[in-house]
Amino acid sequence: MEKEPSSSSDVSASNVGRVRNRRRANEVTTDGNKADGQTLLVSDRNKYKSMLIRTYSTVWMIGGFAFLVYMGHLYIWAMVVVIQIFMATELFNLLRKSSEEKQLPGFRLLNWHFFFTAMLFTYGRFLSRELVNTVSSDHLLYKLVSSLIKYQMFICYFLYISGFVWFILTLKKKTYKYQFKQYAWTHMILLTVFAQSSFTVANIFEGMFWFLLPASLIVINDIAAYLFGFFLGRTPLIKLSPKKTWEGFIGASVTTIISAFLLANVMGRSQWFTCPRKDLSTGWLQCDPGPMFKPEHYYLGDWAPQWVRKNISFSIC
Template sequence: MSRPAATTSSGQFVTKSTFAALAVEDLEESEEELVQDDHVQPSSDTTEPPKLSKSQLKKLQKQARTERRKQARVAAKASTAENSPRATPSLEQSAARSEAIADGEEVLSPKAEYAPLPEPSAETQQEDVSPTLEPSRPCLESNSNVSAAVKSDTSNSVLVGSHSKPITALREPAPPQSQSDVERAVKTKQDAQEAERTKKRQNLITRTLWTFIMIGVFMGLLVMGHAYLIILVMVCQTLVYREVTALFSLKDMSPETAELAVKGHKDPWSKTLNWYFFAVTNYFLYGESIIYYFKHVVFTDGQLLPFATNHRMISFTLYTIGFMGFVLSLKRGYLKQQFGLFCWVHMSLLLIVVSSHFIINNILEGLIWFFVPASLVICNDVFAYIWGITLGRTPLIKLSPKKTVEGFIGAFWSTLIFSVVWGSYFMRFNYMICPVHDLGVSVWSNVQCVPNPVFIAKEWEIWTPLRVFLSQLLGRSVTVVPYVPYQLHLLVFAIFASLVAPFGGFFASGFKRAFDIKDFGHSIPGHGGMTDRMDCQFLMGVFTYVYYSSLIREHNVTVGSILQMIVSGLTIEEQLELMRDLKKYMQGRGITVA
């Protein structure tokens, strides 16, 4: 028997029959019936729905089985929840409410339909719940409208005190997509893939085009002469310096005083001081190069002589002026950013301007010391890309995910072979191997000089047992192997360009990741900024200069070095005395001096 409805002081109401919460369709329903009921929607048109394929039918059957399992679990949970010791309406009231919902009649409010129920005592909980729940399943089996009401009404809940417990509705599976929807989705995906391929193809074309443009400009400047290559290096270093210093944004992040007019604006002196230090550094470094390589011009010109003899003092004075200007420009609220920028600028000057200074010195020592090492870096980069896309499987370093071990090794051997062939060809021209004495020369000029000993061919005498073996193998006498010492140095340059110079690129990649940028700039279409192309060249240029000046360059006494010693170390009287003695010496040798 069901407990009669009664009123309690707590004012608790039940807004939905607990039997309706247990309404679940017969779990023994066949798969064909479930698919037909849940997925085939009645059509208002007279045309028949499209026939499903075998694969689609299997998919729908699988969805139906999954949905039945979900419904069974929901029913079990609802049954467990209803076994709790709470007051429930009578069976007659539940059936009446279910019929009203199924017939579309207006449902009365909780107060009108059900009277407040008293909270059962501990002694009567067990005997009250059992009679109420036992007839629930026969009622559900006999009345299909109750099941329909549960599926259609998902907003009702059982209110107990001030808390509400929603009843989980048994949702039908979503209808399958039609054939047109599937085709539309596939077409959209194909269009996106085609757009991505078109974009990559366009980027590859742009990158290749500008690669040949840069090679053409480089070769054209090489033919025009040393002065144009020096201008090229200075332009490149200026662009790189601008891109690197632009990464440091001097903003008012934490103002310490209210005197700052506009928050977030850059310090007006920051950019001015950046370029001032850049100009002073260039004046000092390139002034040293001009004095060293053109002594015979500088120390014979009366207007240039004061600048040559006092060059370092002038440079230090200019730097001191910039330092004082920096200190005077310090402001509260900008201090941390200004000192950070000061360190940033000096680091950039060290890595960029000093490296460019060594590269220009390589040009003045002979174009071959600039052109061939730069070509080896480009060759290594190209072959690393070719071998990487062909055989690359193993990542090389996390900073550059596209670099592979296979590409790194393949580029190493390719660069070794290329270096010997490429360098051996260009070492035959005096225009390439002679140090510069006149910036006006070009490839059409008749350049003459005493070549460095590394460009003079030599012979290596073969070890006697090996000599006998080679003679028998080749059928002729082989005693020596001709070679040029420069070819051995080429192997060293190739090894450095393949194993060490790429780390300049890795350093730049880490730099970009630190600032969360893809490229340093957009100076070169398809290639990013100038820094993206010069990162390895700076490291290679410094190594070439240090290697050449330490192991290859001959420190001979020249007219320029003697003239520099005379001008800077002798007084006017001593210089006149030297001139008289030199004239007397020449006359004693039978040489007439006017």
């Protein structure tokens, strides 16, 4: 009589163990389904909601970018500067340690001192001509700006040396490694941010075409990859991003190549996109487009049928 409860408890324990094992097996199967790229691509219930959100955000971003293009070169440059500040903020915080920062009050301000010194050095060199042409009508302001440009290298050198002395004065015994690491990281950030963006700004003022065409193709490629993958995607591209598909990759590649020819032809006909900006004003531009933006006509050779040669010709801008 005393052994029956123990046997029943053993049976119940074994049943519980079986139930737990079954649940674990089901959980593994569910995770396996989630890991399957095709299931994510085809049976995602929230993909239409995600598409709607992406559509709204895309329309707003493209509309804002089109407004900046309409306003002119100076506003696009301002957009680049704002993006640089956000990039630097994220990169500065990447290796930041709050425990170390508490022992170094004002050390974060030193990073921004080097950042704005690098900005003055970079844009002072690229935009000196435009700045002088903008203030040429006012004699006093023209003289002041000319003096600043003349001593721009000395001013940047003085600011950098001041920042270096500031860094030396803030060194503390227990934080040497962290401070020198941040000092090196700051210079790597400045090199990464300003090396490529300086050429971007130079291209903007040499003609908006050289900035707008590559940027537009990137946007078109991203949108086309999403749409082709959304409606036709079946084959996962890489494991790192399971929702990327070969269908989206191929469709985006073809769309981008076709768009490059069409956009180059359309933008090359507008002086607003092709004329260089020689000052910091926002007025309309008029210039003689270079030979690169003048259309050339190409006719098919003798190998084509006669009716094709008469009716079809190619014009490349």
